[in-house]
Amino acid sequence: GAVVSQHPSWVICKSGTSVKIECRSLDFQATTMFWYRQFPKQSLMLMATSNEGSKATYEQGVEKDKFLINHASLTLSTLTVTSAHPEDSSFYICSARRTQSSYNEQFFGPGTRLTVL
Amino acid sequence: KQEVTQIPAALSVPEGENLVLNCSFTDSAIYNLQWFRQDPGKGLTSLLLIQSSQREQTSGRLNASLDKSSGRSTLYIAASQPGDSATYLCAVLTGGGNKLTFGTGTQLKVEL
Numbered sequence: 019g020a021v022v023s024q025h026p027s028w029v030i031c032k033s034g035t036s037v038k039i040e041c042r043s044l045d046f047q048a049t050t051m052f053w054y055r056q057f058p059k060q061s062l063m064l065m066a067t068s069n070e071g072s073k074a075t076y077e078q079g080v081e082k083d084k085f086l087i088n089h090a091s092l093t094l095s096t097l098t099v100t101s102a103h104p105e106d107s108s109f110y111i112c113s114a115r116r117t118q119s120s121y122n123e124q125f126f127g128p129g130t131r132l133t134v135l
Numbered sequence: 136k137q138e139v140t141q142i143p144a145a146l147s148v149p150e151g152e153n154l155v156l157n158c159s160f161t162d163s164a165i166y167n168l169q170w171f172r173q174d175p176g177k178g179l180t181s182l183l184l185i186q187s188s189q190r191e192q193t194s195g196r197l198n199a200s201l202d203k204s205s206g207r208s209t210l211y212i213a214a215s216q217p218g219d220s221a222t223y224l225c226a227v228l229t230g231g232g233n234k235l236t237f238g239t240g241t242q243l244k245v246e247l
Binding site: 024050052060061062063064067109111113121122123124125126127128129131 | 171176177179181
């Protein structure tokens with residue numbers, strides 16, 4: 019159990035367009051999901067914490083109007099990169115935490131590679 | 136602000152060798168520490184999770200230890216194999232159990 023999927027696995031788009039990435043917990047409910055970004059040869063950086071039914075909490079330096087997060091159900095969170103630019107090209111990874119978790123363990127998706135031309 | 140550092144940044148060893156990867160963190164008020172493996176262009180595979188009250192965890196050829204007071208963890212890999220080649224990341228959970236801070240990673244190459 020504890021499988022997290024992401025869709026799409028990769029996407030190429032033109033500068034100025036918006037891209038939506040989905041994160042799903044397939045076999046468990048997740049009140050909280052997390053979005054990370056990883057630039058080449060760097061580690062993962064937390065962008066925001068997504069809570070089902072409420073607004074996301076963004077880390078310092080992350081523009082909430084640019085990275086729109088929606089967590090409409092206990093199994094789905096979406097990240098929309100609005101008006102994407104080449105500097106937004108990165109590997110985006112989500113994770114999900116079980117609604118009832120005694121260990122606060124996060125389960126990670128396989129990631130989405132975004133390339134903005 | 137929690138900072139996580141991993142040493143070495145890169146490591147190349149011959150097959151069969153035992154090796155140790157190091158992780159240090161600046162704020163000892165953690166909920167748990169986790170070791171992950173990441174293959175190139177892929178997501179994360181969780182290897183071991185150590186709760187703050189625990190000292191070590193073992194899974195197969197892997198053993199992770201935690202010394203919370205000194206802000207250190209080690210990942211021991213026994214009898215390394217070429218399939219172990221990957222980047223290994225450690226991460227600590229803080230911030231009310233919400234914030235996972237990742238280390239800089241150790242890129243491991245096990246050669247035949």
